[in-house]
Amino acid sequence: MRILYLVHQFLPEFAGGTEKVTLNLAHAAQSEGHHVEVFTTSHRPGPPWREAAGLRTCLVQGVPVHALPHQDGRPLDDLGFRPIDGLRQSFERFLDSRPRFDVVHVMHALRLADAVELLRDRRAGYVVTLTDFHLICHRINLIRLDGSLCEGPAGGRNCQLHCWSPEIGEREFAGRIERLGSLLRGASAVVAVSPYVAERFAAEHPDLQIRVVGNGVDLLSFPRPKARTADGPLTFGYLGTVSEAKGAGLIARAFAQAARPDARLRIVGPCYEPELAARIAAEAGGAQISVEPAVPAADVPRLLQEFDVLCVPSQVPESYSLALHEGFAAGLPALVSDLGNAGRVVREHGCGAALPATDAAAWAEAIARLCDDRARLAAWRDKIPLPPRVEEEGFIYTQLYRAVVASRRTAAA
Template identity: 45%
Template sequence: MRILFVVHQFRPEYATGTETVIFNVAKACQRAGHQVTVLTCSLGDPSAWAAAPEDGLRFTVVESLPIYAIPAALVSDPFALCKEADAAVKDIVLRFLSARNFDVAHIGHSMRMFSAIEAMREANLPYIVTLTDFFPLCYRVNLVRASGELCGGPHGGRACLSYCSPVNGEPSERFQRFRLLLAGAGARVACSDFVHRQYARSFSDLAFETLPHGVDALRAYSITARKREGEGIRFGFLGTLSAPKGVALLAEAFAAAELHDASLEIVGPAHGDVQTARAIEAIATVHPNITIRGPVSPDDIFDVISGFDVLCLPSQVPETFSLVLHQAFVCGVPALVSNLGAPAEIVERHGCGWTTPYADVAGWTQALRRVATDRALLEAAKSRVPLPLRLEEEGFFYEHFYRRAMRTQAMIPRVGTV
């Protein structure tokens, strides 16, 4: 098969959650003998890209994956709030598609890519959609209102208008455009039961599948744990150092716990959230058992996680999956997580860790103390860590979705433009 992956941002510029998921699936398809191409949006320095045959696109190759990128300057409506597509983007993508004979497309994320997807639909290319977050439901992405309150869903766009008041478009029209996009997909794949329920509630006329993201178990099993006997409990955070991820709350709670025989390692990029980075640095300056490490290569992730006794996910928004949680599972590491979203559901279902109120510093302090001082509690959680899906298994299931989309393309009624 000739497969086109469509994603809002990608390597070489970004390599966090959704980007890693799409990279993993694309590489699995490539190893299975399929021809794979990635279409994304470039937000960074154009010098990192080579010239592309198609006018207006950037191009590079990362680990044998050919990657084409639409310059972000051409995208006037990244959140898909306006009705009209970017004509320049649509024209570029139509030319890009006409020069190739793709069999199927896999939409990994539609932010910044809506005009490109409209061109893809106009070209009648079969496609599937993976729902890695709530962007089709929520232009703010996380189902969190402008006030900071959790949102129960868009209600056809009416809730968006009432609680978030977007100034650049009509939420009800946006909702209908995404309904058409989802209705035209050969498969709508949610990454967790939590995500599945949210979409099924808003689009009750559509069917959704659930397929968890896979992890590179073979790489994880090759890592020798860095923990040494006699060390205190080592808590760890791996992810973006941002306010929604709650990492400053975690640092504050750990400092307040005064665990002199335990440590906290914070690992990840700041991606422009200077306020959060400074808050963490200020706490670490006076607490030597808190260490901050910058971003690490995807190849080093399992080496980092294997050094943790407990993974901490203090998210302040409902996480839809958490790839790092499942990477920790394959390393046998339990987790302490906020009581929001998919990670909380998974941890509670298996008993492989603990949940704590998401905005409660005192609650996190108490939880960290409890885990650090009760080895039996920690060992019990370790014994219940589930085995996550492997990359090879995820790739197998997606190949099934691609073939089904191709078979049923002629049977899907044309539902209009988006």
Template identity: 25%
Template sequence: MRVLHFFKTYLPESVGGIEQVIYQLCQSGVGQGVHSEVLTLSANPEPREVMVADHKVHRAKLDLQIASTGFSFSVLKRFRALAAQADIINYHFPWPFMDLVHFTSGVNKPMVVTYHSDIVRQKHLLRLYSPLMHRFLRSADRIVAASPNYLATSEVLKRYRNKTVVIPYGLDRNSYPAPSVECSASWEQRFGRRFFLFVGVMRYYKGLHILLEAATGTGYPIVIVGAGPLEQELREQAANLGLSHVHFLGRLGEEDKVALLQLCTAILFPSHLRSEAFGISLLEGAMYGKPMISSEIGTGTSYINIHGETGLVVPPSNPAAFREAMRTLWDNPEQARAMGEKASQRYQQLFTSEQMGRQMAHLYRELLGR
């Protein structure tokens, strides 16, 4: 069975949550007899084809970008050619230009839409896009949501409940590198084994400004891994608040990230807006058996992190509540350890890539059977 995944960005050029999901989908499908390829856009598309692990990535020239939407003049021809060879097209939503490509290509293949997130920020543009968006979603054979929480709270998905299925995102721990003794020892020498950890891109919905407010007056060591458009602003906020115990490390490689995940006390995930539809780095924390602190925003974050079991869930945009949650885990290490164990168990029960790959393969075969 051949599946073509289509999204505006992908590895190795772009690293993020959706890219990680597509990667895990492609890799987990191998054992299920699913041959996956990815079509994406790139500002520098040479070479036009690259291998990422066991799957091929096709890159078309990115010509224009408006409001986080990439446009390409050459991708339509590439899409038609690749879609003709595929049995299933798996679109990754949202990307308005993708909808146009779908309708103008004239391709008539079974169609799955992996619904990663509502459009939250561009509300004015959403009014213009809405007719096309709903026409696109109506044309889908199946829509995949990553959590029952998101399906229950998305006003868009409520209109398509009859063809939406929940298949949680999954991760393969074996695809993550095992840190060398030297790497782990270096980070342990710097931060010890008692620190909070945030991993992610510094975007508007990540709530890092809330985390910095929550850190005020605590002294708890907090390590922040990642970069992004708000990095300088957040560094200045931390300096103005006198947060010498907050450490910005910038973007790190996978080995260093895993070493910090293994060493840390707990994962901090202060995202406060629905743009955070799931939380791959939150799931990475659960995978490594760490308790989590997150906010209740009606999305998959509260499907990964169950309040009082795998960690603590607090109201969004509430630094005082976030600070109290940090105090609870810091002052009660045995409770934190027990929550981390339950987080690991929940990952094994629901969120492995093998489970995701098996469920997606079943969905693909169901559509082909029709």
């Protein structure tokens, strides 16, 4: 099969969870002999990109990547309120310049709603994976302007009531929900990365058939979890993009409040928020906190072996949290925010603690408690679930692609 992955951003410019999952799926499909390519957007020209026919192209770990230069300064267009000038035409030229793809896998439609509309209008076979809440929430995270959790857009009425903006009218909120909902209804299959995500979308689109496929972890790359000693300082680890939304500021503040000489915090990942970086640096000056650059994906298993506890302090609901499941593969119990899928998984399995997302004092207390009670960590480790394997995820999607192709052939006969 010829498979195209459609994603809002990708390597070499971005390396977050969705990008990592997309690359994993592309490699899994390649290992089965399928031809794969990626279509995305690019924010930075220059090497390793090559410019040709209005697109930037490069090879990422053996996967051909084609990127449309992003038009800055159009946030409402990017979020799907309005079409983006020329995007549909550019994607159409790209499709027409290539041998026909058997299936397109839409991993994230931010900035690319026009491309998905083209697929729908062409009656192309495409699969949509709900990696977050973008298609029902213009803020992407189901968090209202006042910081409270939203139960859903209710056709745009809740957006107008709780997230009003002078740039967006009530009719535009409703129009966005209808526009992006039509992309879901036009898909050959819709997949959610967790039951939590499936439930949130089903509340808004009860007519959708949604199946759940969790993101896989390359378990073969993880060594056997190391034996933990009862003495020595505890290492708390944060892995991922260092941002306010992901809670990097909160965990640094909580750790400084805990002020435990028998513990240290390692924050590992890229930071694109200078003010946050400065605040964390200030916290680090009075506590055992280190801030480290992102590591290549191949080095993540080794890095996690150096942690005792994984911290996932997200300030918004996690749709899945690949970092949490990679931590499970490394044998790490977790402290997580009581939001979204991460909080649900930890509560259900009893492999850590789900803490109030915005309460730094509660996080500081939990850190101190673990330093004083190492036996609690051992009990949590015994309850860590085995995450799905990346091979399992790839196999499920390949079977789904085949079903889409077969169904279309039957319909055309």
